[in-house]
Amino acid sequence: MDDTYRPRGEGPVESTHAAAQLLRADRPRARAARRLRLRDASAALDRLAELAARLLAAPIAQISLLDDVEVIVAGTGLPPGTVGREAPLDATACAVPAAEGLPVVVPDVRDEPRAADLPQVRAGVVGAYLGAPMIDADGFAVGVLCVAAPTPRTWADTDVATLRQLASAAVAELELAALRTEHERDRLRWGLAIDAAGIGTFDWDLRTGELTWDARLIAMFGYDVDSFGGTIEAFNERVHPDDLPRVTDALQASIAARGDYEAEYRVVWPGGETRWVQARGRTLADETGAATRVLGAAYDTTAERAAGMRVTRVLDAMPAGFYSLDREWRFTHVNAEAERLLQHSRDELLGQELWTAFPAAVNSVFEESYRTAVRTGTPVHFDAHYPAPLNGWYELRAWPSPEGLSVYFLEVTERRRVQDRAERAAQRLALLAQVSAELAGALDAQTATAHLPRLVVPALADWCIVTVVDPDGRPRDVGYWHVVPSSRALVERYAAVRLDAMPATAPLMRALLTGEAVMERTEAVRAVLADGEARDLLTALDPESAIAIPLRGRDRTLGVMTLYYRRGWTPRDEDLATAQDxxxxxxxxxxxxxxYGQQRALAEGLQRSLLTEPPEPDHAEIAVRYLPAAEAARVGGDWYDAFLQPGGATMLVIGDVVGHDTEAAAAMGQLRALLRGIATYSDGGPGEVLRGLDASMALLxxxxxxxxxxxRFEQTDDERRRGVTRMRWANAGHLPPLVINPDGSVAELATWRGDLLLGVDPDALREESVVTLDRGATVLLFTDGLIERRDADLDAGMARLREALRELADRPLEELLDEVLHRLVDGRPEDDVALVAVxxxxxxxxxxxxxxxxxxxxVVPEDPMSPVPG
Known part of the structure; x- marks a missing residue:
């Protein structure tokens, strides 16, 4: 475990009380926790807690922030009312990982002295604990992400690594929420400052005569919404009579020239109060050159005329940067915040052209957006990065005016950094979740592993090759991928030839032998490759470096994932940690x-060893099939049997011991042997055989x-001459046989009734049924694994089986059974399947x-279908 961080340079704390004292003394940490305790991050923290519980298969997950007390801010599996609750630091296990600054791994809380006095431990709620500190950008542990289980369990190294990555993601979400709140606060102050300037807008449509004012301008002229008529006459009515001719001339000149309009005049309110208004605008023309509208803005200059440059002072006091440009792109105003953000004084900037002072803005989003605003007369809003020496991200709003352009801007570099960090953490977690899902859901682990390169490229590397070790110990490349489609053919060929060209000193071979990751520059890899195609292909692919990461099992290395990086790509530590995960x-x-393969082979071998080949009586063809469950652990109790009795009758048996494990398979072997012993000695009928088996099971x-x-299949001489055979049968809770008649129809035995299961009541009566069959008929006995599905009931399964038998009635018996298995279970049954047919x-x-x-x-009579008594 990584021991690079301890907050106070001390060793592990000896108790939760000592951890609490250490946290209380660390005031910067407490202030950081308070700063990060934000509602904006609650939804993201809930999702992270749920993801932690799912990835680590833990029923309980919790995120806590720590300062003077513990505050639980998110969680899953917690009692109602837990989230939002405060608790003393002495009463929480989370104080220890926060104080130490390292993950705390407790497989069994009974073996952890520091946990003895905790309420959760005394109450028996927590039996195992894993906690990771949430370290912020300043190096302080502001909280803890932990998972717990009610009973002891072992925590793997991958569990610890996953929880640390999730804790890092939680801190990123908290920091992003803090910056988002601060950013919104700045935006509100910015908007309030603009409102304080008191600027109103107007739009005069020259074609319709409609004059549109915003609410601020309506109030500036002493109107309200209902009294303002929306015409130029309403404007003229309020302009001071001495100023009206001059204002009218200015408007007409602007319209005639399709140019700018500027005027300062007095407005007389109905009560006689006079206000000064400064107005600026521009006349717009259509494609024919005809004037269509006058757009502009106005603001009240009464106070400004009396007290000086009020607007200038407001702009200078704004928390956002502000500068204005004239129509020649020269700076005409720069406020104090703009001086700080642009790293130039206003004396240096005023009168200087924007493109000269900031040459990197040329041919960038800055120039494109500014020119668009001036050309269209509409404001623009965008985020952009300016390179060194500013080297920062900025959010900008640019407003065109008759004089040029006004620009308001905020620096959002820190917001972008935290947002990028959170996005990278989310991408890493999504990748781990996707890899886990692929590996968990795959039918073949090697096939899923071969798909890994498509998952990790381009998130973790430029290209990738995955190698697995075959059972004979030979490495084999099974998967590859390159971010550039045109290079994939080269990678495919390189993967086909590189292993034969690699000596034991190659990074891949060293990773296989040592079980440790090996990173090398490409030049070093190329140097150990033999001259030939592999070396030429690596030169053509031209990676700068590569890292071979072993695929480690419990006690051996089972393969290697090799990641390649193009020139200029330096992998981050968190990316390498994710790749190792x-x-x-x-x-x-x-x-x-x-x-799984070993267990399945063992279980299947045991099952098959207990089953035997059927007899071959005269004119009766018997076929059997056994197919173990797709899950090795479910191999167990299904069996079939076919044998001759002393009197010459043929007897078929199908059975199923309740349970799915090797114990069920062993019990099946006992019952099968007992049943065939009773039947072959007593020559009894089906009901008598089942009664004897029940009695033996009780005695043993x-x-x-x-x-x-x-x-049991019986036949008298008369029946032989008539070409029929009797089937006498008894049922102990099993599915009835199905009969395929010579004409291809499938018959269900309508008179069947399932008696009690074997092993319930040794004195239970066993009834027999008799059915007469035409020669040429086929009888099928089967276990429920053939028709049972998780998503359908037995009736639906029986219908599918009957339909398949009707379609396959004319097939040879062996082919019929194979095709039935293919159609109903497709080689992967959810349960064991046993079939016996005659x-x-x-x-x-x-x-x-x-x-x-x-x-x-x-010892059997020469005529195996001779009459049998009873």
Whole structure:
């Protein structure tokens, strides 16, 4: 764990009380926490708390801010009323990571002396704890992001790394909220300052005669909205009679010349009060050159004429920068804030052309926006970056006027920095979430790992190649991607030939051997490559550097993710940490896939070892199938059986032990052996066999539940001559058989009734049913894994099975079973699937070749379908 930060240069605190004392003494930290405790960030903090709980699979997540007390500002899994609550620092586990400035990992709170007196621990709410401090830009721990579980658990290194990244994102959100609040406050003050200038606007449409004033100008002339008539006569009525001719001449001159209008005059209110107004405007023309409207602005200069340059003083006192330019782009006014932001005094700027004083503005968004405002007569609003020596981001509003252009601006560099930091943190978290989803949802871990380059490029590197180690220990490149489409063919070819050209000293090989990341300059990699195609391809791709990050499993390195960086790209520490996190998740997924394969092979081997090949009685073709569940842990209790009884009858069995694990598979083996022993010794019918099995289970105390269907095929001489066979069967809570008649129709056995499961009542009566089958019929016994789905009921599954059997009725028996499995489970059943089927071929013809040889034990009568008593 990284020990680079401790707030006071001390070792770990010995108790929550000591941590609380340390935090109270650290006043700058307390002030920082108060500064960052903002409502604007609450929604983002709630999302981060939920993301922490989801990524770390923890039921509880909490974000706290710490100064003199702890304030819980966000969380999930907390009791109602917890968020917003204050608590003493002595009573919270979060004081320790905040005081130490490092993550605190507690797998079992019972082994942590510092947690003994905490209320949450005494109440049994918290059994395991992981907390990461929230470090602000000044290096202070202003809060803690923590997750907890009610029972002890082990926290992995990846859990700690993920929580630290989430804590960094929480601080970024808080800082961004603080800056946003400060920015909005400045904007409000800016707007109030503009309102204080008292500027009103007018628009006189020369075609319609309509005169439009804003509310400020209406009030300036002593009107209200209802009394202002919206005509030039309403304007003339208020202008002082001595000034009206001069003002009228100025307007007419502007209209005639399609030029500027400027006038200062007196306005006489109805009560006799006189005000001075300064007006400026411009006449606009249409495409034919005809004057169409006069636009302008006016402000009350009464106080200014009496007390001097009131507007100038207001502008100079504004918290925003302000400067004005004349029509030749020369500075005519610069306020005090503009002097500070532009790093030039007003004496240096006044009279100087904008493009000379700030040459980087030429051919930039500044020049384009300013000229657009002047050309169109409409204000513009934009954000832009000016390079050194200012090297800052600015928010600007530019207003055209007859004299030129007025510009108001604020520096927003810090806001942009925090916003970029928050966006980068969000992108990293989104990438980790996407990688986790891809690896968790993939059917094949190697396929998902091969897709990793498309996820990490271009977020973490310019291009990427992923290598995995095959079971025989040989590395193999399985995935690649380049941000530039035209370079992907080169990367593909490079991935195909590079491993054969790499010596053991290459970064990739060293990462595989050591399990540690290895970064090298491209020149060093090229130097160890043998002369040939691989070296030429790397030269053509021309990365500046590369880092080989191992994909680590629990006890071995299972691959390498190699990230390549173009010239001029220096990866940030947080990007490298994210890349390592991605690699660790991929390595764990590969390791899980390896263990899954081993477990699945073991379970499937056990299951198959308990099942045997069916007999081959005369003119009866028997086929069986067993397909284990797609999840290895679900292999277990399904079984089939087919055997001959001493009297010569053929008996089919299908069954399912309740449960899905290796214990269920072992129990299945016991029941299967008991049932075939009872049936082959007693020569009893299906009901008697099930009764005997129930009694044996009770005597042997197997303590399992199971379902089963037993069917016996019998035939008298008369039935043989008529070409029919009887099927006598009994059911212990299992699905009934299905019959495919010779004409292709599928019959359900309408008289069936499922008796109690095996293992419930050893004295339960077992009823038998009898159905007569024509030779050429096929009987199918199956377990519920064939038709059961999470998103559909058994009736829908039975309907799908009947439809499939109708369509496949004329297929050979082995092909029919394969196609049924393909259509209903597509090779990936959610549960075990066992099938046993018999096709009763016609006895007046030779045994068909597809039925195989006729093989029966010597102790069975020569006529295997001879009559059987009962």
């Amino acid at each position: 991605v690699a660790d998740r991929a390595g764990l997924a590969l390791d899980n896939a390896r263990l 105390q197997t303590r399992v539940l199971a379902t089963a269907t037993v069917a 096709r009763l071929h016609r006895q007046d013809q030779p045994r068909p070749p597809e039925a195989g040889p006729n093989r029966v034990p010597d």
